[in-house]
Amino acid sequence: xxxxxxxxxxLIDEPSAYLDSEQRIVASKVIKRFILHAKKTAFVVEHDxxxxxxxxxxxxxxxxxxxxxxxxxxPQSLLTGMNLFLSHLDITFRRDxxxxxxxxxKLDSTKDREQKxxxxxxxxxx
Numbered sequence: 724x725x726x727x728x729x730x731x732x733x734l735i736d737e738p739s740a741y742l743d744s745e746q747r748i749v750a751s752k753v754i755k756r757f758i759l760h761a762k763k764t765a766f767v768v769e770h771d772x773x774x775x776x777x778x779x780x781x782x783x784x785x786x787x788x789x790x791x792x793x794x795x796x797x798p799q800s801l802l803t804g805m806n807l808f809l810s811h812l813d814i815t816f817r818r819d820x821x822x823x824x825x826x827x828x829k830l831d832s833t834k835d836r837e838q839k840x841x842x843x844x845x846x847x848x849x
Contacts, residue, residue, distance in 0.1 A: 729761075730763070731763060731764065732763065732764045732765070732766065733758070733763060733764070733765040733766070734765075734766050735754065735765055735766070735767045735768070736767075736768045737768060737769060737770065738750050738751075738754060738767065738769065738774070739751075739769060739770075739771040739774045747771065747773075747774050750774075751774050751777050751778055754767070754778060755777070755778055765778075767779070772825060773824055773825060776801065776805070776825060779801050779804075780800075780801060781798040781799060781800060781801065781804070782798070782799055782800075782801055782804030782805065782808070783795055783796060783797070783798050783799075783804070784796045784799065784804050784807050784808045786811070801847070802845060802847055805844065805845035806842065806843065806844045806845050809844035809845050810842075810844050813830075814827055814828075814830075814844065815827070815828040815834070815835045815838040815839060815843075815844045815845070816828065816844065816845045816846065817834060817838070817846050818846055818847070825845075
């Protein structure tokens with residue numbers, strides 16, 4: 724990331740690209756610390772699920788058919804947005820109690836069925 728002068732809003736595209744898992748942790752901590760300390764806004768496009776959920780406090784979920792017809796929802800809390808996104812994929816996540824990383828529940832497992840029945844496709848805490 725290169726920025727030649729201070730900005731009010733930072734646009735960050737795929738900060739985890741080409742980074743290994745250890746470098747991703749360092750990069751996400753640096754980005755988050757900078758944004759919080761500088762009291763700035765950042766729009767981060769990220770496809771690494773763990774990094775995206777670590778960096779985000781709000782998310783924008785797109786609905787529709789990619790490259791055909793798409794609508795952006797208004798910004799939502801991480802929990803609300805992830806529940807919406809994962810419900811469209813019919814996937815539930817939980818946090819691993821030992822390392823707190825998100826893990827996909829096995830399709831139709833007891834935990835998967837319980838979370839879907841409760842409308843909780845994504846958990847911030849377990």
